[in-house]
Amino acid sequence: xxxxxxxxxxxxxxxxxxxxxxxxxxxxxxxxxxxxxxxxxxxxxxxxxxxxxxxxxxxxxxxxxxxxxxxxxxxxxxxxxxxxxxxxxxxxxxxxxxxxxxxxxxxxxxxxxxxxxxxxxxxxxxxxxxxxxxxxxxxxxxxxxxxxxxxxxxxxxxxxxxxxxxxxxxxxxxxxxxxxxxxxxxxxxxxxxxxxxxxxxxxxxxxxxxxxxxxxxxxxxxxxxxxxxxxxxxxxxxxxxxxxxxxxxxxxxxxxxxxxxxxxxxxxxxxxxxxxxxxxxxxxxxxxxxxxxxxxxxxxxxxxxxxxxxxxxxxxxxxxxxxxxxxxxxxxxxxxxxxxxxxxxxxxxxxxxxxxxxxxxxxxxxxxxxxxxxxxxxxxxxxx
Numbered sequence: 001x002x003x004x005x006x007x008x009x010x011x012x013x014x015x016x017x018x019x020x021x022x023x024x025x026x027x028x029x030x031x032x033x034x035x036x037x038x039x040x041x042x043x044x045x046x047x048x049x050x051x052x053x054x055x056x057x058x059x060x061x062x063x064x065x066x067x068x069x070x071x072x073x074x075x076x077x078x079x080x081x082x083x084x085x086x087x088x089x090x091x092x093x094x095x096x097x098x099x100x101x102x103x104x105x106x107x108x109x110x111x112x113x114x115x116x117x118x119x120x121x122x123x124x125x126x127x128x129x130x131x132x133x134x135x136x137x138x139x140x141x142x143x144x145x146x147x148x149x150x151x152x153x154x155x156x157x158x159x160x161x162x163x164x165x166x167x168x169x170x171x172x173x174x175x176x177x178x179x180x181x182x183x184x185x186x187x188x189x190x191x192x193x194x195x196x197x198x199x200x201x202x203x204x205x206x207x208x209x210x211x212x213x214x215x216x217x218x219x220x221x222x223x224x225x226x227x228x229x230x231x232x233x234x235x236x237x238x239x240x241x242x243x244x245x246x247x248x249x250x251x252x253x254x255x256x257x258x259x260x261x262x263x264x265x266x267x268x269x270x271x272x273x274x275x276x277x278x279x280x281x282x283x284x285x286x287x288x289x290x291x292x293x294x295x296x297x298x299x300x301x302x303x304x305x306x307x308x309x310x311x312x313x314x315x316x317x318x319x320x321x322x323x324x325x326x327x328x329x330x331x332x333x334x335x336x337x338x339x340x341x342x343x344x345x346x347x348x349x350x351x352x353x354x355x356x357x358x359x360x361x362x363x364x365x366x367x368x369x370x371x372x373x374x375x376x377x378x379x380x381x382x383x384x
Contacts, residue, residue, distance in 0.1 A: 045097035046076065046181050050110035053189055055196050059203045062108045062192075063120035063153055067101035069127060075100050075184075076130030079140050079174055091132055096184075100128060104188065112192075119209065120153040121161070121195075130184070135174040143169045144183045148191045152208055155329045159208050164194045205268045210328060213273035215321050220280040231281035231311050233383065237304050244289035252359055253294030256303040257287035260314040260346070262339065273328070279318070281311050301370070302360035308373045309349050315380040317342040 074093035096103035104125065127147035132140050145167040151158040166187055172179045203209050221232045229241050242254060264277035290299070320338045327334065357365045377383040 045095055046103075046184070047097045048103055048107040048181065048185055050107055053111045053192065055112065055189070055192055057113060057115070057118065057196060059199045059209070060119040060121040061115050062105075062112060062123055063116075064122045065101055065105035065108065066122060066124045067099070067104075067128075068124050069100070069129070072100065075128065076180060077132060078130065078142075078177055078180065079132050079135050080177065089134075100125060104128075107185075107188075108192075121199075122151045122153050122158050123191075124149040124151060124158070126163075127165075128184075128187075130180055138174050140172050140174050141169070142172065142180070142183075143167055144180075144187045146187045146191055148195075150195045155327065157329065159329075161206075161208060162195060162198050164191045166190050166194070204270050207266065207268050207273060209271065210268050210273040211271045213275060213323055213326060213328060213331060215275045215277065215323060215326070217318050218276070218278050220278050227284055227286045229283040229285060231307060237283065237300065237307060239290060239295050239300065241283060241285045242288045242290040242303075243285045244287055246289045246291045253299050254290035254303055255288060256306050257284045258282065258307050258310045259284075259343075260310050260317070262317075262335075273331070275321075275331070277321075279314050281307075281314050283307055299360060302357070302366065305353065305366075305369060305373055306350060308377065309353060310346055311382060312373065312376050312380070313342055313346040313349065315382065316345070 074095045076094045077091035078094050079091050098106070104123070108123075125146070126149060127145055130142060130144050132142040134140075145165075147163065147165045149163045150161045152161055153159075168183055168186060170179050170183055199209070220230050222230055223235070229235070229237065237256070242256070247255070258281075260279065260281045262277050262279050264275060266273050266275050268274070288303075290303075317339065320342070321335060325334065325338075353369055354360075356362070357369055360366055374383060
């Protein structure tokens with residue numbers, strides 16, 4: 001063979017070898033990529049498809065969604081098929097786009113009416129996840145689980161109303177993940193449907209859902225029994241109500257043990273809390289005493305006026321409990337606080353009365369207090 005022919009032949013074989021080597025390198029590179037972690041389908045964040053839900057809230061709107069799950073890193077761990085159709089041996093973490101809290105809130109804002117004139121409700125996601133089992137014969141078993149607590153947002157607090165736990169199961173091809181997103185939406189819808197049914201039923205009678213309150217008073221005027229005399233114009237004090245032994249060292253002629261209290265309950269009708277309070281203005285006979293020499297009409301009037309003062313303070317206490325002074329969230333604590341204030345007012349007024357009348361020995365001052373007390377009793381329509 002001529003040198004030129006040998007050169008051409010060697011050069012051709014060299015080119016062929018280099019091409020073969022290049023293809024081998026590419027195949028090795030691709031194989032290395034697959035071995036390190038082949039690209040899989042469905043690893044993009046899940047986007048909840050906004051669509052009108054079959055729910056029309058009449059009593060509430062979803063004001064906020066809170067993600068309170070222990071693990072917020074991903075909402076799902078999905079198995080997928082690789083580009084060579086071999087199932088991935090480990091599930092791939094996939095989250096909702098923007099995170100569960102923002103994604104669910106945005107989805108509900110677009111899919112449900114948002115009427116801020118209604119009650120603001122918060123959805124607290126305690127659990128909301130997708131769990132899948134390893135593929136078997138190219139198919140994947142999965143389930144969506146949810147635990148949602150619905151709460152009323154009021155005065156900077158979230159008041160728990162009701163909880164719902166639910167979920168669904170699905171079976172899908174390892175290469176197809178399209179069922180996951182609708183499954184998530186379906187579980188959310190079921191939780192909302194459950195809450196919607198509950199609140200429609202409870203809106204008019206549940207105390208936390210009430211929109212306003214009214215206070216109703218009644219006076220306890222039962223006849224004196226055992227040790228207690230309750231205030232009544234028809235039944236003024238008499239000396240038989242002073243049954244305790246006089247305090248020997250006391251320089252006063254008599255002492256009456258009087259006070260007031262309230263008790264009651266509440267009921268909700270048509271979204272209004274009705275507070276039914278019964279006032280008790282009383283004298284405890286076993287703690288009241290009078291010396292024998294002092295048992296006359298004048299001294300008895302002085303002690304009766306102590307009882308009248310308690311009645312006046314109780315009437316003032318009623319006026320403090322008008323609806324504008326109470327809140328739906330904390331009306332009971334407010335009532336208790338105002339009661340303590342009134343009880344202190346009663347003690348101050350009793351001390352002032354005894355001080356100015358010199359415990360009844362100043363007849364002119366006593367007469368002024370008699371007139372003052374009667375006038376205020378008339379303003380409250382206790383006396384005519």
